[in-house]
Amino acid sequence: MTKVHSEVLAANETYAKTFGDKAKLPMPPGRRFAILTCMDARLDPAKFAGLSEGDAHVIRNAGGRDAIRSLVISHKLLGTNEWFVIHHSDCGIDWLTIKDQAASVTADVARIRAHKLVPAGVPIYGYIYDVKSGRLIEVPAATKAGKV
Amino acid sequence: MTKVHSEVLAANETYAKTFGDKAKLPMPPGRRFAILTCMDARLDPAKFAGLSEGDAHVIRNAGGRDAIRSLVISHKLLGTNEWFVIHHSDCGIDWLTIKDQAASVTADVARIRAHKLVPAGVPIYGYIYDVKSGRLIEVPAATKAGKV
Numbered sequence: 001m002t003k004v005h006s007e008v009l010a011a012n013e014t015y016a017k018t019f020g021d022k023a024k025l026p027m028p029p030g031r032r033f034a035i036l037t038c039m040d041a042r043l044d045p046a047k048f049a050g051l052s053e054g055d056a057h058v059i060r061n062a063g064g065r066d067a068i069r070s071l072v073i074s075h076k077l078l079g080t081n082e083w084f085v086i087h088h089s090d091c092g093i094d095w096l097t098i099k100d101q102a103a104s105v106t107a108d109v110a111r112i113r114a115h116k117l118v119p120a121g122v123p124i125y126g127y128i129y130d131v132k133s134g135r136l137i138e139v140p141a142a143t144k145a146g147k148v
Numbered sequence: 149m150t151k152v153h154s155e156v157l158a159a160n161e162t163y164a165k166t167f168g169d170k171a172k173l174p175m176p177p178g179r180r181f182a183i184l185t186c187m188d189a190r191l192d193p194a195k196f197a198g199l200s201e202g203d204a205h206v207i208r209n210a211g212g213r214d215a216i217r218s219l220v221i222s223h224k225l226l227g228t229n230e231w232f233v234i235h236h237s238d239c240g241i242d243w244l245t246i247k248d249q250a251a252s253v254t255a256d257v258a259r260i261r262a263h264k265l266v267p268a269g270v271p272i273y274g275y276i277y278d279v280k281s282g283r284l285i286e287v288p289a290a291t292k293a294g295k296v
Contacts, residue, residue, distance in 0.1 A: 004181050004230050005273060011198020012284045019282035022190070027240050029189035033152050039205040039218055041177035042170070044194050047201070050159020057187040060208045062218040070187055070210040077240055082152050092175050092225055125153060134167035136160045 025054035027078065033057075034074045037086040038064040038093065042131050049084070049136075056080070063093035065108055072117045081122055085109050085146070086136065088129040101128055102139045110145040123148050173202035175226065181205075182222045185234040186212040186241065190279050197232070197284075204228070211241035213256060220265045229270055233257050233294070234284065236277040249276055250287045258293040271296050 034057035035045050045051065045058050057074045059067045064087055074080045087105050089098060096104060105126040112118055126142020129135070182205035183193050193199065193206050205222045207215045212235055222228045235253050237246060244252060253274040260266055274290020277283070 002230060002271070004179055007179075008181075008197045008232065009284065012196055012282070014198070015196045016282040022282065023280045025190045025279070027188070027190070027238060031152055031155075033156075034187070039182070039207045039222065040175070041202050041204050041206075042173045042175070044199070044201050046192050046194060048160055048163045049156045050163070051192070053192050053195070054189050056189055058189075058208055059187045059210075060206055061215060062207075062221040067209060073210040073241065074187065082150060084156065090175060093221065123150070131173070132171045134160070134164040134170065136157065 022053050029054070029056045029074075029078060029080055031055040032080050033082040033084065034059060034071060034080045035084045035086060036060075036064055036067050036071065037084075037129070038062065038088055038091060040088060040091065040131075043088060043129060045086075048129065048134055063087070063091065068112065068115050068117060071112065075119055075122055083112070083122055083124045083146075084127060085112065085124060085142065086127045086129050088131055090131050098128065102141070105139045106142040106145055109139075109142040113146050121148055170201050177202070177204045177222075177226060177228055179203040180228050181230040181232065182207060182219060182228040183232045183234060184208075184212055184215050184219065185232075185277070186210065186236055186239060188236060188239065188279075191236060191277060193234075196277065196282055211235070211239065216260065216263050216265060219260065223267055223270055231260075231270055231272045231294075232275060233260065233272060233290065234275045234277050236279055238279050246276065250289070253287045254290040254293055257287075257290040261294050269296055
């Protein structure tokens with residue numbers, strides 16, 4: 001077993017020992033929202049957005065893009081009714097300036113909003129996460145494009 | 149602004165205030181591994197696997213499936229060289245028994261291993277996360293199927 005493999009299992013053992021009431025959490029997200037963001041190792045959505053286990057769906061891939069299937073399941077099957085689309089600065093996938101990134105978030109949100117499987121009742125907010133400060137910076141044009 | 153929207157921004161403000169040295173984290177994951185798992189709200193991979201910001205890529209979608217693009221980028225561009233594929237009990241996407249789930253993890257890991265873009269040097273481990281205990285349960289057949 002590699003060092004990483006055994007470290008992950010040891011950390012999990014510690015986590016499980018104090019699992020407690022989390023065993024009773026229901027499947028649907030308690031705070032009824034979803035976050036779509038990048039897989040980047042520097043981002044911890046639970047920490048930067050204040051999530052406890054059970055609160056919200058978190059969807060992540062390279063770049064934080066193209067996740068219509070997951071978002072639609074999140075809403076239709078499990079009741080989320082607000083979505084955050086969050087790209088980030090210094091992204092290894094995009095290599096864009098912040099200005100370009102804002103345009104990229106806006107385009108992604110507009111594409112999600114326009115998709116035929118995306119329900120009309122869900123507002124979509126566009127943000128950039130700044131890896132140098134931990135701050136979420138709103139992209140107003142994206143949030144506007146994601147309005148119901 | 150909705151309640152959730154303002155709560156997320158307030159939580160982020162608190163997080164950013166104590167961001168500190170995380171501003172210096174490099175882009176490549178420090179512990180050089182990736183986790184592919186479900187978007188389910190009850191799962192917090194950073195907590196259940198002991199990750200700090202900067203440690204590992206985390207890829208999540210409905211069911212924790214089909215993420216070859218992200219995994220390949222994770223390895224080729226950003227140097228991860230071990231991958232965990234983690235499904236979970238009581239999954240809203242699959243509705244399978246644990247026995248079926250083990251078969252599903254094994255099939256997914258075998259499919260990733262066999263993909264022409266997946267490099268030979270990366271071991272892939274298969275696990276089921278038990279939402280009632282917080283424990284990672286190994287699927288030995290999957291880990292075997294993901295061997296280098």
